Amino acid sequence: MKIQRVRGTRDFYPEDMAIQSWIADAWRRVSLRNGFLQYDGPILETMDLYRAKSGDEIVGQLFRIDSRSGEELAIRPEMTPTLARMINAKVQSLPRPIKWFGIGPFYRGERPQRGRSREFLQWNVDVVGTDDLLADAECIFVAVDLLREIGLGPEDVVVWINDRRLMAAVFGELGIPESRHLAAYALVDKADRMERAKLAAVWAESLGDVAGFEAIEPLLAVESLEALRSCDHSVMRTPTVTKWLAELESLFLVLQDFGITEFCDFKMTIVRGLAYYTGCVFEAFDRQGKLRAVLGGGRYDNLLRALGGPDLSGVGFGMGDPVVLELLRELNRLPDPHAALDVFVVAADDESASTAVRLVADLRGRGVRTDFAYRRQAVAKQFKAASARGAERCVIVGTETRERDTVTIKDMSTGAQTQRPMVAFLADPLASIPPSQNP
Amino acid sequence: MKIQRVRGTRDFYPEDMAIQSWIADAWRRVSLRNGFLQYDGPILETMDLYRAKSGDEIVGQLFRIDSRSGEELAIRPEMTPTLARMINAKVQSLPRPIKWFGIGPFYRGERPQRGRSREFLQWNVDVVGTDDLLADAECIFVAVDLLREIGLGPEDVVVWINDRRLMAAVFGELGIPESRHLAAYALVDKADRMERAKLAAVWAESLGDVAGFEAIEPLLAVESLEALRSCDHSVMRTPTVTKWLAELESLFLVLQDFGITEFCDFKMTIVRGLAYYTGCVFEAFDRQGKLRAVLGGGRYDNLLRALGGPDLSGVGFGMGDPVVLELLRELNRLPDPHAALDVFVVAADDESASTAVRLVADLRGRGVRTDFAYRRQAVAKQFKAASARGAERCVIVGTETRERDTVTIKDMSTGAQTQRPMVAFLADPLASIPPSQNP
Numbered sequence: 001m002k003i004q005r006v007r008g009t010r011d012f013y014p015e016d017m018a019i020q021s022w023i024a025d026a027w028r029r030v031s032l033r034n035g036f037l038q039y040d041g042p043i044l045e046t047m048d049l050y051r052a053k054s055g056d057e058i059v060g061q062l063f064r065i066d067s068r069s070g071e072e073l074a075i076r077p078e079m080t081p082t083l084a085r086m087i088n089a090k091v092q093s094l095p096r097p098i099k100w101f102g103i104g105p106f107y108r109g110e111r112p113q114r115g116r117s118r119e120f121l122q123w124n125v126d127v128v129g130t131d132d133l134l135a136d137a138e139c140i141f142v143a144v145d146l147l148r149e150i151g152l153g154p155e156d157v158v159v160w161i162n163d164r165r166l167m168a169a170v171f172g173e174l175g176i177p178e179s180r181h182l183a184a185y186a187l188v189d190k191a192d193r194m195e196r197a198k199l200a201a202v203w204a205e206s207l208g209d210v211a212g213f214e215a216i217e218p219l220l221a222v223e224s225l226e227a228l229r230s231c232d233h234s235v236m237r238t239p240t241v242t243k244w245l246a247e248l249e250s251l252f253l254v255l256q257d258f259g260i261t262e263f264c265d266f267k268m269t270i271v272r273g274l275a276y277y278t279g280c281v282f283e284a285f286d287r288q289g290k291l292r293a294v295l296g297g298g299r300y301d302n303l304l305r306a307l308g309g310p311d312l313s314g315v316g317f318g319m320g321d322p323v324v325l326e327l328l329r330e331l332n333r334l335p336d337p338h339a340a341l342d343v344f345v346v347a348a349d350d351e352s353a354s355t356a357v358r359l360v361a362d363l364r365g366r367g368v369r370t371d372f373a374y375r376r377q378a379v380a381k382q383f384k385a386a387s388a389r390g391a392e393r394c395v396i397v398g399t400e401t402r403e404r405d406t407v408t409i410k411d412m413s414t415g416a417q418t419q420r421p422m423v424a425f426l427a428d429p430l431a432s433i434p435p436s437q438n439p
Numbered sequence: 440m441k442i443q444r445v446r447g448t449r450d451f452y453p454e455d456m457a458i459q460s461w462i463a464d465a466w467r468r469v470s471l472r473n474g475f476l477q478y479d480g481p482i483l484e485t486m487d488l489y490r491a492k493s494g495d496e497i498v499g500q501l502f503r504i505d506s507r508s509g510e511e512l513a514i515r516p517e518m519t520p521t522l523a524r525m526i527n528a529k530v531q532s533l534p535r536p537i538k539w540f541g542i543g544p545f546y547r548g549e550r551p552q553r554g555r556s557r558e559f560l561q562w563n564v565d566v567v568g569t570d571d572l573l574a575d576a577e578c579i580f581v582a583v584d585l586l587r588e589i590g591l592g593p594e595d596v597v598v599w600i601n602d603r604r605l606m607a608a609v610f611g612e613l614g615i616p617e618s619r620h621l622a623a624y625a626l627v628d629k630a631d632r633m634e635r636a637k638l639a640a641v642w643a644e645s646l647g648d649v650a651g652f653e654a655i656e657p658l659l660a661v662e663s664l665e666a667l668r669s670c671d672h673s674v675m676r677t678p679t680v681t682k683w684l685a686e687l688e689s690l691f692l693v694l695q696d697f698g699i700t701e702f703c704d705f706k707m708t709i710v711r712g713l714a715y716y717t718g719c720v721f722e723a724f725d726r727q728g729k730l731r732a733v734l735g736g737g738r739y740d741n742l743l744r745a746l747g748g749p750d751l752s753g754v755g756f757g758m759g760d761p762v763v764l765e766l767l768r769e770l771n772r773l774p775d776p777h778a779a780l781d782v783f784v785v786a787a788d789d790e791s792a793s794t795a796v797r798l799v800a801d802l803r804g805r806g807v808r809t810d811f812a813y814r815r816q817a818v819a820k821q822f823k824a825a826s827a828r829g830a831e832r833c834v835i836v837g838t839e840t841r842e843r844d845t846v847t848i849k850d851m852s853t854g855a856q857t858q859r860p861m862v863a864f865l866a867d868p869l870a871s872i873p874p875s876q877n878p
Contacts, residue, residue: 002747003488003524006512009481011525014539017477033803035780035810035828038456042448042558043482043514043544044502049442063483065504065514069550073445075482075504075514085442086450095827097813100453105482111508119481132813134796145803257796259804308441341474357573357696364472364584365698371474374536374571388534389474 008112009119018337020121023150023321024103027123030146031101034138036125039100041082043107047072052307053081053276063109075107079124079318080276080300081307087128088309096129098314106320117322125297126316128304133247136280136299136315137254143284143295143317144260150324151333157294159260160223160267161251161282164298166244167271170219173235174211182275183207191220191269225252225266251280276300280315286327294327295319342430344386344412345372348379348398355397359407368429387412393433395425409433447551448558457776459560462589462760463542466562469585470540473577475564478539480521482546486511491746492520492715502548514546518563518757519715519739520746526567527748535568537753545759556761564736565755567743572686575719575738575754576693582723582734582756583699589763590772596733598699599662599706600690600721603737605683606710609658612674613650621714622646630659630708664691664705690719715739719754725766733766734758781869783825783851784811787818787837794836798846807868826851832872834864848872 005011012020031038044065050058063075076082079102087098102124112118125142127135140159147157164185171184183206191199196217203213219235222228228236228245235241248266255264272281279299286294297317304312328334343363347356356372363370371389373382379396386394396408400419407425410417411433418433444450451459470477483504489497502514515521518541526537541563551557564581566574579598586596603624610623622645630638642652658674661667667675667684674680687705694703711720718738725733736756743751767773782802786795795811802809810828812821818835825833835847839858846864849856850872857872 002527003485003491005524005528006481006483006485006510007508009483011481011528012479013525013529014476014478017479020479021477029806033806033808035808037453038460039453040451040456040459042445042450044445044448044546044558046442046445052442060507063504063506063512065502067502068499068548069446071445073502085444086452088441089444089450090452099810107483109507119483130813134813137796138813141800141803148804254796257793258800259797260800354696357576357693358698361580361697361699364580365587367468367472369472369474371538374569374573374577 006118008117010117015337019325019334020321022335022337023325024121024123026146026149027101027103027319030142030149031123031125034099034142034145036099036101036142038102039083039086040102040104041076041079041086043076043105044073045076045082045085047074049081049085049307050074050077053084053303061109063107075109077106077108079104079106079122080126080303080316083124083126083128083316084304084307084309087312088304088307091304091310091312094129097132097135098126098128100128101125121321123319124316125318126314128314128316129312131279131299131301131313133251133254137251137258139297139315139317140255140264140282141258141260143282143297143319144258144263146319147263147284147294150328152327152331154262156287156327156331157263157284158287159264159282159284160270161248161264161280162267162270163244163248163251163280164271164277165279166241166248167268169238169240169244170216170235171211173238173241174215176207176211180207180210185271186273188216188220188269188271189273219268222268223265225249228266228268248280272296272298276303276306278302279313282317286330290330291323291327294323338390340369341371341386341389341391342369342393343371344382344389344391344394345370346379346382346386346394346396347372347376348396350376351399352397352401355401359395359397362426363429366426366429383410383412392430395429411435445557447556449556454776458764458773459760461774461776462764463560463562465585465588466540466542466758469581469588470562470564473538473581473584475538475540475581477541478522478525479541479543480515480518480525482515482544483512484515484521484524486513488520488524488746489513489516492523492742500548502546514548516545516547518543518545518561519565519742519755522563522565522567522755523743523746523748526751527743527746530743530749530751533568536571536574537565537567539567540564560760562758563755564757565753567753567755568751570718570738570740570752572690572693575690576697578736578754578756579694579703579721580697580699582721582736582758583697583702585758586702586723586733589767591766591770593701595726595766595770596702596723597726598703598721598723599709600687600703600719601706601709602683602687602690602719603710603716604718605680605687606707608677608679608683609655609674610650612677612680613654615646615650619646619649624710625712627655627659627708627710628712658707661707662704664688667705667707687719711735711737715742715745717741718752721756725769729769730766731762733762777829779808780810780825780828780830781808781832782810783821783828783830783833784809785818785821785825785833785835786811786815787835789815790838791836791840794840798834798836801865802868805865805868822849822851831869834868850874 065073108118200213277298278301281298283293283296299315301313345356345360360372394410400406405422416433416435504512547557639652716737717740720737722732722735738754740752784795784799799811833849839845844861855872855874
């Protein structure tokens with residue numbers, strides 16, 4: 001009986017793993033060069049942590065475990081509750097601003113669906129302990145820095161930005177009481193994915209007694225800061241809306257200093273579905289609008305307090321691996337996942353087997369990526385194995401090595417060969433082989 | 440209410456994470472230079488996978504999840520079953536030998552105990568699809584290559600090696616039937632951790648009816664290949680024992696070619712507790728014998744078939760992070776976990792804030808690890824922040840930058856300062872600052 005993997009989970013064979021490592025390496029490299037420090041938490045948390053953040057309904061979306069010690073545990077579906085718990089536990093001793101990033105696996109407990117994995121890798125970037133606009137701008141910059149790092153330009157992706165305080169002001173001017181704002185965010189969040197008639201109907205059902213859909217409809221179409229500025233909707237001239245529009249304009253000025261305005265624009269329907277955002281919110285999408293969000297985040301003021309901590313504002317975003325890799329695949333820009341070797345050591349005859357092993361060990365000890373064939377094989381077959389493994393060069397040990405301590409080096413891309421004394425080769429194993437010496 | 444982490448799990452604050460990343464990076468670097476390809480599987484597997492490998496009793500040691508879809512799932516406690524499942528699923532298309540490594544988190548479902556984490560990071564290295572002795576030797580070399588890479592020498596650690604076929608021959612000569620060999624391995628495995636009288640009693644209870652403890656006792660003390668060769672125990676001259684001793688001597692000859700015999704020796708009590716080993720077995724320990732095994736592995740012939748696959752022999756080992764980090768901590772050889780920045784950008788006055796942000800963005804885009812202070816602060820305070828963050832140099836932008844497009848660069852270790860045109864600085868941001876120009 002062959003045992004299958006769990007539905008909705010993923011096996012990473014080396015070719016897939018190379019892609020996975022490539023994106024995770026880019027996340028880490030970009031985070032570090034932006035001055036963020038890496039952290040991680042366990043994959044298991046108490047169910048209470050998720051209840052405290054998201055209420056009882058979250059329980060149905062988690063993988064739940066009842067441990068033999070009577071603990072009620074869950075596999076983490078997202079990083080933010082763990083981040084808040086960890087910061088709360090040491091809040092007095094952590095220097096601020098806390099600029100942290102994490103990379104790890106997360107699980108959704110829902111039924112497996114076609115095209116939707118129950119398991120994903122996610123990058124989380126957060127700045128906690130400051131409400132400075134520069135932190136919001138820096139998070140957006142880190143997101144764009146990553147997108148550029150993996151080869152995406154402003155013609156491929158766009159970061160849509162909005163501010164919940166602006167939206168709250170608009171809602172207020174339209175007569176929607178604060179108690180209904182979360183419902184309004186949820187509807188606005190769905191606006192781009194719902195037909196106009198359906199949206200109007202749902203809006204009427206949910207908010208029709210306090211605000212008509214016609215009042216907000218013209219605003220929902222706004223997709224740039226210029227359009228927002230010149231929008232002649234009556235709410236745009238009220239003091240509260242004007243104030244938060246100015247704040248948003250300040251953010252865009254900092255984004256201009258960061259040199260990423262080509263990637264960024266305003267969009268009224270970006271509000272994020274999650275309850276805990278309180279300020280700037282943003283999501284990146286492919287320009288063609290084919291895929292779900294590549295990344296999303298925003299500012300949260302009350303999250304740490306909700307989990308038993310102090311009043312500490314934070315801003316951050318998360319980016320999973322599925323959508324960005326799907327986008328790169330569509331654009332045909334995934335890297336070549338072929339693993340490479342620096343050197344493949346070829347034994348020309350049976351007497352050279354020991355010499356070959358000694359050379360392999362020596363090269364690896366010097367940090368040179370080296371491999372060889374376990375079984376005695378014809379030299380041609382060893383060359384073939386070397387090519388299959390992506391070796392840049394072969395080093396052939398044989399009679400000449402035993403008698404004169406020299407080796408033959410073959411460049412596997414040009415076919416050029418040269419002989420070198422063993423000491424000279426070891427002194428610079430990756431030296432290029434001049435094509436002129438091609439026999 | 441502050442929410443606690445799950446008992447027996449670990450939070451990795453940046454300083455701990457730096458250590459964790461350091462060991463994981465070493466594992467990956469060493470694996471790649473030894474010609475291994477990285478793979479990974481999901482953290483969730485079906486309970487059936489672990490039952491098929493280890494029988495029903497394993498269920499009590501796992502974190503068990505009953506999903507809403509009625510699946511019986513478990514969090515992986517080890518990598519080998521996943522490896523076997525993945526290889527079995529594609530066994531016809533994978534080029535052999537399959538040289539794979541994996542790095543990831545694993546969980547034990549047992550009650551949390553003091554000093555024993557329910558969660559650990561583990562490195563797994565395997566060669567599948569060959570029974571060549573070179574594969575056994577190469578696995579041991581990879582283990583030693585890692586130990587050397589993290590600064591451990593033969594005076595710090597030892598790899599003890601044995602062979603289950605040699606032990607089976609010894610057991611056979613002593614009259615222990617094959618059906619009792621697993622019980623005998625379990626006792627031999629515990630021999631070093633049990634008092635002599637206790638061990639003799641347990642041995643008598645479990646195997647006394649077929650073989651006396653006195654017969655095997657002199658052999659259990661053997662701790663080197665020389666001692667084994669010269670051992671005058673009667674079983675050592677029987678043909679089956681002689682045959683497997685010769686095989687072990689061949690392995691040590693290859694280890695000599697690999698240049699690691701200083702690290703390696705024979706030890707009779709190393710047999711590995713796990714049921715599935717069938718050939719060479721090995722474990723690394725600290726020389727002082729204070730800690731549990733740093734790593735352990737061996738050859739397994741029947742594992743893939745037990746999980747529904749073909750007859751394919753493999754050899755491999757696993758190494759968790761807890762013991763090796765404990766050893767390095769005891770030896771005071773853990774690396775300095777301080778994160779480093781290449782550049783900290785200092786704004787000398789309020790008018791330079793935009794210039795500072797533009798320079799930060801430019802440097803990060805060039806791959807330079809750069810940070811800055813969000814809030815306007817005195818220059819001295821910014822220098823202090825730069826030191827705290829481990830910045831190698833500060834770049835000060837101010838009046839001179841606006842008027843003459845020059846910046847001041849300060850080396851944070853020597854205190855040396857110099858002025859450079861902005862273009863010259865950007866052309867080589869990491870250039871050293873001559874101490875002679877120290878003002």
